[in-house]
Amino acid sequence: MEKDFMHQRKLIYDRYVRYLFIACAALMTIIIFSIIFFVGKQGLMTFHDVSPIEFFFADKWNPLIHKYGALSFIIGSIVVTLLAIVLGTPLGLLGAVFMSKISPRRLRNIMRPAVDLYVAIPSVVYGYIGLTVLVPLVRKIFHVNMGYGVFVTSVILAVMILPTIISISEDALNGVPKPLEEASLALGATYWQTLYRVIIPSAAPGILTAIVLAMARAIGETMAVQMVIGNTPLIPKGLFTPTSTLTSNIVIEMGNTPFGSTWGNALFLMALVLLVVSLLMILIIRRIGARRYT
Amino acid sequence: MLFSGKKKLLAVLGTMVVSTMLFAGCGGNSADNNAKSASSDLKGKVSASGSTALLPLLKPAQEAFEKDHKDVTVNIAGGGSFTGMNQVAEGAVDIGDSDVFLPEEYKGKGLVDHKVVVEPFVFITNKDNKVSNLSTDQIVGILTGKITNWKEVGGADKAITLIHRAKSSGSRATISSVILKGKQFTDNASIQDSNGAVLKGVASTPGAIGYVDAPYADKTVKVLALNGVPYSAQAIIDGKYPVYGYGHMYTKGQPKGAVKAFIDYVMSPGFQDKYVEKLGFIPVSKMKK
Numbered sequence: 001m002e003k004d005f006m007h008q009r010k011l012i013y014d015r016y017v018r019y020l021f022i023a024c025a026a027l028m029t030i031i032i033f034s035i036i037f038f039v040g041k042q043g044l045m046t047f048h049d050v051s052p053i054e055f056f057f058a059d060k061w062n063p064l065i066h067k068y069g070a071l072s073f074i075i076g077s078i079v080v081t082l083l084a085i086v087l088g089t090p091l092g093l094l095g096a097v098f099m100s101k102i103s104p105r106r107l108r109n110i111m112r113p114a115v116d117l118y119v120a121i122p123s124v125v126y127g128y129i130g131l132t133v134l135v136p137l138v139r140k141i142f143h144v145n146m147g148y149g150v151f152v153t154s155v156i157l158a159v160m161i162l163p164t165i166i167s168i169s170e171d172a173l174n175g176v177p178k179p180l181e182e183a184s185l186a187l188g189a190t191y192w193q194t195l196y197r198v199i200i201p202s203a204a205p206g207i208l209t210a211i212v213l214a215m216a217r218a219i220g221e222t223m224a225v226q227m228v229i230g231n232t233p234l235i236p237k238g239l240f241t242p243t244s245t246l247t248s249n250i251v252i253e254m255g256n257t258p259f260g261s262t263w264g265n266a267l268f269l270m271a272l273v274l275l276v277v278s279l280l281m282i283l284i285i286r287r288i289g290a291r292r293y294t
Numbered sequence: 295m296l297f298s299g300k301k302k303l304l305a306v307l308g309t310m311v312v313s314t315m316l317f318a319g320c321g322g323n324s325a326d327n328n329a330k331s332a333s334s335d336l337k338g339k340v341s342a343s344g345s346t347a348l349l350p351l352l353k354p355a356q357e358a359f360e361k362d363h364k365d366v367t368v369n370i371a372g373g374g375s376f377t378g379m380n381q382v383a384e385g386a387v388d389i390g391d392s393d394v395f396l397p398e399e400y401k402g403k404g405l406v407d408h409k410v411v412v413e414p415f416v417f418i419t420n421k422d423n424k425v426s427n428l429s430t431d432q433i434v435g436i437l438t439g440k441i442t443n444w445k446e447v448g449g450a451d452k453a454i455t456l457i458h459r460a461k462s463s464g465s466r467a468t469i470s471s472v473i474l475k476g477k478q479f480t481d482n483a484s485i486q487d488s489n490g491a492v493l494k495g496v497a498s499t500p501g502a503i504g505y506v507d508a509p510y511a512d513k514t515v516k517v518l519a520l521n522g523v524p525y526s527a528q529a530i531i532d533g534k535y536p537v538y539g540y541g542h543m544y545t546k547g548q549p550k551g552a553v554k555a556f557i558d559y560v561m562s563p564g565f566q567d568k569y570v571e572k573l574g575f576i577p578v579s580k581m582k583k
Contacts, residue, residue: 227491252485261399
C-alpha cells in the first residue's frame with residue numbers, strides 16, 4: 001500500500017513536471033516570436049513613408065528634413081565588425097592553441113578563468129578606457145584630428161570578442177581526438193607541423209563557429225562603440241574618420257525620438273536589420289555544426 | 295522659576311504650532327484656492343518624465359516638496375524631451391518635462407505649457423584654442439561646415455572639429471532655431487549623446503568646438519564670447535546673449551491638485567531663488583519679456 005502510494009506520487013510528479021517544461025519552452029518561444037513580431041511590425045512601417053531603396057542605398061540621414069538613408073550606418077557596422085575579426089581572430093586563436101596544446105597545466109588553470117573575466121567587465125568600461133586612453137594615443141601616434149573612429153572602435157571590439165574566440169576555439173581544439181595527433185607525430189611530423197596541418201584543420205568547424213559568434217557579438221555591441229566611434233552619419237573614408245554603426249545610432253537617437261513616428265520606426269527597422277543579420281549568422285553556425293558530424 | 299520655564303516652553307510650542315499652521319496655510323493656498331487650507335489635505339501621486347537637462351533642477355524640488363507634503367509622492371524620471379511629451383500626451387505621466395516648444399505633431403493634443411526655467415547655452419572650445427570671441431556669422435559658418443579651419447576666424451592654422459549633439463536632442467534643436475535659423479548643421483561632426491560627453495570630447499580634442507548647457511561648462515574648456523559679449527546670467531537677462539531655451543513642464547489639460555501644487559512649487563519664488571541660480575539656470579521671472 002505505502003509503496004504503491006509513493007509510486008503513484010512519483011508518476012504524478014513526472015506528468016506535471018513535464019507540463020512545466022512544456023510551459024517554459026512555450027513561453028520562451030512566445031517571447032522571442034513576439035519580440036521579432038514587434039520589432040518587425042514597427043520597423044516595416046517605415047516603408048509607408050520611405051522607400052526600401054532610399055533606406056538601404058542612400059547615405060543621407062536627416063530625419064528633420066525627411067531623409068532616411070541608413071547606408072552609412074550599415075557600412076559602418078560591417079566595417080568595424082570585419083576589422084575587429086581581422087584583428088581579434090589571430091590573437092584569440094593563437095591564445096587558444098597555446099592554452100589547449102602548449103601551456104603547462106598550472107598556467108592554463110590560471111589563464112582560463114582570467115579569460116572568462118573579460119566578459120565580466122561591463123562594456124561601458126571598455127568604452128571609457130577607449131575614450132580616455134586609446135583615442136588620445138591614436139591622435140598622437142597617427143597625427144589625426146580627432147582619434148574617434150573606425151580604428152579605435154575595431155581595436156576595442158577585437159578585445160571584447162577575444163573571450164568568445166578563445167573559449168570556443170579551445171573547446172574545439174581539446175575535442176580533436178588524441179590518436180590523430182599521435183599518428184601525425186608517429187609519422188615523423190614536428191609538433192608545429194602537427195599543429196597547423198592536423199590539429200587546427202580538424203578543429204576548423206569549431207573555430208569557424210567561434211568566429212561567427214564573435215561577429216554576432218561585435219555587430220551587436222552598442223555602448224563601447226557609441227562612446228568611441230564619433231557617431232557621424234557619414235560613410236567612413238578611412239581608418240581614422242568617425243562614422244556610425246546601426247547600434248550606435250539607435251542608442252543615440254532612440255531616447256529622444258517620438259515612438260510611432262517615421263523616425264522612430266526607421267530606428268526599429270535598423271534593429272530589425274541587426275536581428276536578421278544575427279539570425280543569418282546563427283543559421284550559418286548551425287550549417288557549420290551540422291557539417292562537422294556528417 | 296519653574297513656572298516661567300513652563301511658560302517659555304508653552305510660548306515656544308505655541309509659536310511652533312502657529313507657524314506650522316501658517317506654513318500649512320500658505321502651501322494649501324498656493325496648491326488650491328478653495329476653502330481647504332491645510333497641506334495635509336493634499337494627497338496623491340505626481341509622475342513626471344522627460345528632459346534630462348531638467349533633472350538636476352527637479353530632484354531637489356521633489357525632495358523639498360515631499361517634505362512639505364507628506365501624503366504626496368513625486369516620481370521623476372529622465373528619458374528625453376520627446377519621451378516626456380509623448381508620455382504626457384498619452385496620459386502615462388502627469389507632467390512631461392521638455393527642453394523644446396511643442397512640435398507640430400503634438401499640437402492639438404491639449405497639452406498645456408508651463409515654462410519653469412531658462413536654460414542658457416554656451417559655445418565651448420578646447421583650451422589650446424587662441425580664439426576667444428566669435429560673431430554669430432562665424433558660428434553659423436562653423437556649424438554649417440563652411441568654415442573648417444581656425445585661421446579663418448583669427449586663430450591658429452588648425453582644423454575645426456565640431457563635437458555636438460544628436461539630431462533628436464533638444465539642445466541641438468535650440469541652437470538650430472536660435473543660431474542657424476533654418477540652415478542645416480554639417481554632418482561632418484562627432485556626435486555625443488549628452489552634455490557631459492560633449493564637454494569631455496571638446497576638452498580632450500585639440501581644435502574642437504561644441505555647445506553645452508551653461509552650468510556644464512567648467513575649467514576644462516574655454517567658454518567663447520558671442521559678438522563680443524561674454525556669457526553671464528545677466529547678459530541673458532538683458533537680452534545681450536541670445537542663446538537660451540526654456541525648460542518646459544507640459545500637462546494634459548490644466549493641472550489639478552497635487553500636480554498643480556508641484557508645478558506651482560517649482561515656479562514659486564522660494565524655490566526659484568534658492569535653487570535655480572545655484573544650479574546655473576536662470577529664473578523665468580527675471581526675463582525681461
